[in-house]
Amino acid sequence: MPEPIIRLEHVEKAYNSQGKLLKVFEDLNLEVYRGELLAIFGPTGCGKTTLLNLIAGFDKPQAGKIYVKNVEIGSLPESRLADFRRKHVGVVFQTDNLVPDMTVFENVELPLVFAGVGRAERHRRVEEALKAFWISSYADRKVSTLSVGERRMVSLARAVVTDPEILLLDEPTDFLDALTVDLMISSLKGRLMRGKTLVATTHRGRLVRVAERVVRLKKRLP
Ligand SMILES: Nc1ncnc2c1ncn2[C@@H]1O[C@H](COP(=O)(O)OP(=O)(O)OP(=O)(O)O)[C@@H](O)[C@H]1O
Numbered sequence: 657m658p659e660p661i662i663r664l665e666h667v668e669k670a671y672n673s674q675g676k677l678l679k680v681f682e683d684l685n686l687e688v689y690r691g692e693l694l695a696i697f698g699p700t701g702c703g704k705t706t707l708l709n710l711i712a713g714f715d716k717p718q719a720g721k722i723y724v725k726n727v728e729i730g731s732l733p734e735s736r737l738a739d740f741r742r743k744h745v746g747v748v749f750q751t752d753n754l755v756p757d758m759t760v761f762e763n764v765e766l767p768l769v770f771a772g773v774g775r776a777e778r779h780r781r782v783e784e785a786l787k788a789f790w791i792s793s794y795a796d797r798k799v800s801t802l803s804v805g806e807r808r809m810v811s812l813a814r815a816v817v818t819d820p821e822i823l824l825l826d827e828p829t830d831f832l833d834a835l836t837v838d839l840m841i842s843s844l845k846g847r848l849m850r851g852k853t854l855v856a857t858t859h860r861g862r863l864v865r866v867a868e869r870v871v872r873l874k875k876r877l878p
């Protein structure tokens with residue numbers, strides 16, 4: 657049995673919404689193995705984004721433990737958690753958080769600036785990431801002038817530019833036409849071949865068909 661790179665044990669997550677407790681996960685157990693593409697599939701509101709936020713450490717469970725690379729991320733102080741995430745995890749958010757006033761190049765370069773990578777190496781890696789998602793031709797465009805689908809590709813390039821071991825993708829196929837989805841999947845598959853681990857949420861068929869494993873979440877009734 658391969659070793660899991662991500663492990664969730666008895667995770668409980670609830671939100672307090674206007675005085676009402678909304679339970680999303682009561683006892684979630686999940687293992688993600690090194691080098692696999694795992695699809696998280698389920699209807700709107702079932703907890704897909706919540707699950708990725710928990711794995712990335714942006715959100716914390718009320719109970720249970722989450723291990724990433726054998727580190728219990730709940731035990732890390734905020735500064736070490738940010739550092740850990742920067743080193744090992746790339747995230748593509750469902751609603752992107754690109755900086756609209758900066759160019760595509762500058763947005764993709766940002767994680768490398770934070771990681772203290774030198775200028776020449778930064779340029780080499782940004783160019784490679786832009787090429788991987790076919791967006792080299794709009795490197796100098798401001799993000800605010802791009803279409804939603806184009807922005808999605810920029811988010812993908814930014815998530816892979818540090819070559820993280822783990823990629824968390826929230827609805828990566830949204831806003832993309834079928835051909836672009838295929839191009840994106842082939843680029844992601846190249847990463848799998850190099851031993852990276854991908855967790856992608858989706859409510860569409862295409863990603864589910866190419867994933868090695870699919871976890872289906874159900875929406876809990878309030
Ligand atoms: N900050 C929050 N406060 C209160 N409730 C929240 C919060 N974030 C999420 N929820 C609720 O938790 C449930 C799960 O939300 P989540 O965003 O994880 O769903 P999802 O599966 O990603 O949905 P979608 O397919 O629409 O992206 C939803 O019912 C949502 O309303």
Ligand SMILES: [Mg+2]
Pocket residue numbers: 704705706750826
């Ligand atoms: Mg979501």
